[in-house]
Amino acid sequence: MMQEQDQDRFEATLRQISPAAPPPELLARLRAARAAHPPTPVASAPATSVWPQFRLLWRALTVGAPAAALLLLLWLAWVPAPSIENPPLAAKPAADAVQVGHSLVASFDTIAQLPGGAPVRLRCREWQDDIVIHDHVHGVEVTQTTPRVEVIPIRFETY
Amino acid sequence: MDGDAYTVNRVNGGSQYETSDGSGWEEWLARQAPRLLLFARQQSRCEADARELVQDAIVEAWRGQVNGATPAPALVFRLIRCRAIDLARRNDRRQSREEQAQPAGAPEWFAPVIEDRERARLLQAALARLPAAQRDVVTLKIWGDLTFAEIATALDIPANTAASRYRYALEALRNLRKEEFV
Numbered sequence: 001m002m003q004e005q006d007q008d009r010f011e012a013t014l015r016q017i018s019p020a021a022p023p024p025e026l027l028a029r030l031r032a033a034r035a036a037h038p039p040t041p042v043a044s045a046p047a048t049s050v051w052p053q054f055r056l057l058w059r060a061l062t063v064g065a066p067a068a069a070l071l072l073l074l075w076l077a078w079v080p081a082p083s084i085e086n087p088p089l090a091a092k093p094a095a096d097a098v099q100v101g102h103s104l105v106a107s108f109d110t111i112a113q114l115p116g117g118a119p120v121r122l123r124c125r126e127w128q129d130d131i132v133i134h135d136h137v138h139g140v141e142v143t144q145t146t147p148r149v150e151v152i153p154i155r156f157e158t159y
Numbered sequence: 160m161d162g163d164a165y166t167v168n169r170v171n172g173g174s175q176y177e178t179s180d181g182s183g184w185e186e187w188l189a190r191q192a193p194r195l196l197l198f199a200r201q202q203s204r205c206e207a208d209a210r211e212l213v214q215d216a217i218v219e220a221w222r223g224q225v226n227g228a229t230p231a232p233a234l235v236f237r238l239i240r241c242r243a244i245d246l247a248r249r250n251d252r253r254q255s256r257e258e259q260a261q262p263a264g265a266p267e268w269f270a271p272v273i274e275d276r277e278r279a280r281l282l283q284a285a286l287a288r289l290p291a292a293q294r295d296v297v298t299l300k301i302w303g304d305l306t307f308a309e310i311a312t313a314l315d316i317p318a319n320t321a322a323s324r325y326r327y328a329l330e331a332l333r334n335l336r337k338e339e340f341v
Binding site: 029 | 196210222
């Protein structure tokens with residue numbers, strides 16, 4: 001096997017020979033493809049990815065709020081009022097900017113079999129959903145990162 | 160943060176945000192396109208397929224980024240490999256015909272200066288003779304400038320396997336063309 005010094009020298013020799021430049025035609029195609037597909041803005045997340053989270057939040061609020069109000073009333077009825085005044089509550093933070101972003105982490109294909117034995121190709125993509133909530137008044141920033149896997153079945157081509 | 164400067168998103172393995180005038184994208188393209196095309200040429204059976212692979216992978220990776228960020232190179236290399244496998248399955252019946260036609264119109268993988276032209280030709284031939292698994296690793300390490308961890312992600316293999324394949328590939332290259340490279 002090569003000594004470490006020899007290996008470094010050999011690697012340097014190989015790196016001196018750089019890959020051929022892509023033809024102008026390919027670069028033009030890449031620029032055209034980029035122009036045809038504008039970048040995804042941070043705040044314009046697809047509704048399909050935000051809607052389930054909103055529905056979950058709404059469901060939790062509609063179910064939880066009456067129960068919480070009932071518990072609060074019961075607690076107020078049973079617990080005597082404190083003799084000293086409570087300190088004033090801090091102002092509640094209010095989100096004045098919300099950013100939702102998605103990053104493609106990985107993409108791969110796999111093959112599965114249907115119950116009948118027929119093969120089906122599954123295109124799998126791993127996404128990372130980032131939700132950032134800012135409260136500029138109070139200087140609060142809340143970040144939530146959620147991994148998401150997207151699986152799209154594709155008919156397996158036979159010949 | 161400077162408004163026009165782009166920042167490195169370390170969470171996503173080297174993604175970069177481009178500047179408002181798109182110079183970040185142009186810099187990324189100028190730096191990565193030769194490497195990606197070299198890898199795609201090794202993964203495909205003809206030049207047209209290699210260019211398609213590069214375009215499809217870059218567009219797919221780029222569309223997955225937020226706010227115009229340039230994608231991590233390891234992700235694009237991985238997409239090229241995945242799409243090359245798909246393409247090979249579809250084109251299986253044409254394989255022998257295209258492999259026979261390949262040598263006559265094969266593009267040059269490297270762009271040497273005049274005095275290195277012969278070495279580049281020999282290097283291309285030596286690389287072509289390597290087992291594909293070793294060739295992938297040495298290409299991504301030397302000319303793709305990826306770490307072994309990134310190579311592991313791109314090729315879906317353990318990092319230790321990538322490192323050992325790299326050592327074997329270097330040894331094989333050196334033995335094949337010792338007199339020209341040393």
